[in-house]
Amino acid sequence: MKKQLFFMLNILLAFTLLLSACSSSGANSESSGDSDTITFKATHVTQETHIWHKTAEKFGEELEALSGGKMKLEIYPAAQLGQEKDMVQQLETGSLDFGFLTNAYMSTRQESLNAWFMPFAFNNLAEAVEMKDSEPAKEMLAELESQGLVGLDYVFAGNRHVLMKENHVSSPEDLKGKKVRIIGSPAIQDFWAETGAGPTAMPLSEIYTSLQTGVIDGIDIDLDALVTEKYYENANKLTLTNHMTFPAVIVMSQQSYANLSEENQQIVKEALKKAVEWGNAEAIKREEENLQTLKDAGVEVQELSNPDSFDEIKAKVIDQYSQKSPAIQSFIDDAK
Structure with a gap:
């Protein structure tokens, strides 16, 4: 009886090891077998209709095509794996492979990324997209190495505008005392504080009801998020300010990246390049749509009628942040 039990246990152990060896392992333990599939995990905070999710889907398609079906991408949208601080922790440990992280959150971890939020730096989204290939922008990505991340690229949601419940905006005077939802970032916080508004940071999931119940008077938002989240159902005064742009920083876990062969690292980079080119072109197209x-x-849309009224605030924020990081100063100079 004991011999039979010992024999069955050995069979069970062998079967378990076989299943483990044959299963898809992901980037953390890349297999050398030609028939093995690597399944990556990626996440972001937006809905599936948002351009960042569509870009992630395009990335997955390109990975499969360039790898001959040996690389696949599982995408977890709408903060399914936690808020962005949780995502970064998972990236650091290698339990998550890719993150499409808001530049707003990442600017709280890395000073230089505040460069993207210098007020009124870009007249339109196309100008912002062009800056992603500048040397200062590449330097910011390289600095992410110190956080256990491989900075890969930027994909944009659109430029930022102002949606209010009761009035349009023509100057900072129209914002004084108003509770405006912002996404947490040092430069964004400082800009809005200078306008005299009461900047209130909160996650996307809380905005709809906060507008509905009057907890906030308005929001700082890009058009893609405004459409996909339907915030206009509770506020319909939209002022096209173009006061900031809004990229996601696309990163990969250093652990996941290091576990790939050089050939597969190149496939990842090439697939992402194709996806980002598509995504940013689509984002520009979506601005008009x-x-x-x-x-x-039924949203009432107006252009910012008196942009010069923000000049003093713009100069103050730019002067403040240009002294914080050489990369920010270089970025500002290139943007001009």
Whole structure:
């Protein structure tokens, strides 16, 4: 009886090891077998209709195509794996492979990324997209190495505008005393504080009801998020300010990256390059489409009628942040 039990245990152990060896391992323990599939995990905070999710899907398609089906991507949208601080922890440990992280959150971890939030730096999204290939922007990505991350690229959601419940915005005077939802970032916080508004940081999931119940008077938002999250159902005064742009920083876990062969690292980079080129072109295209969608939904849209009234605030924020990081100063100079 004991011999039979010992024999069965050995069979069970062998079967378990066989299953483990044959299963898809992901990037953390890349297999050398030609038939093995690497399944990566990626996450972000937006809904599946948002351009960042669509870019992630495109990345997955390119990975499969370039790898001959040996690389796949599982995407977890809408903060399914936790908030961004949780995502970064998972990236640091290698339990998560890719993150499409808001530049707002990442700017709280790395000073230089505040460069993207210098007020009124770009007249439109196309200008912002062009800056992603500048040397200062590449330097910011390289600095992420100190956090256990491989900085890969930027994909944009659009430029930032102001949606209010009761009035449009023509100058900082229209914002004084108003509770405006912002996404947490040092430069964004400082800009809004200078306008005289009461900047209130909160996650996307809380905005809809906060507008509905009057907890906030308005929001700082890009058009893609405004359409996908339908915040216009509770506020319909949209002022096109273009006061900031809004990229996601696409990163990979250093552990996951290091476990790939050089050939597979190159496939990842090439696939992402193709996806980002598509995603940013689509984001620019969506700016006009989203604007028309909002107008059709009854949103009252106005251009910022007095942009010069923000000049003093703009100069103060830029002067403050240009002294914080050489990369920020270089970015500002290139943007001009």
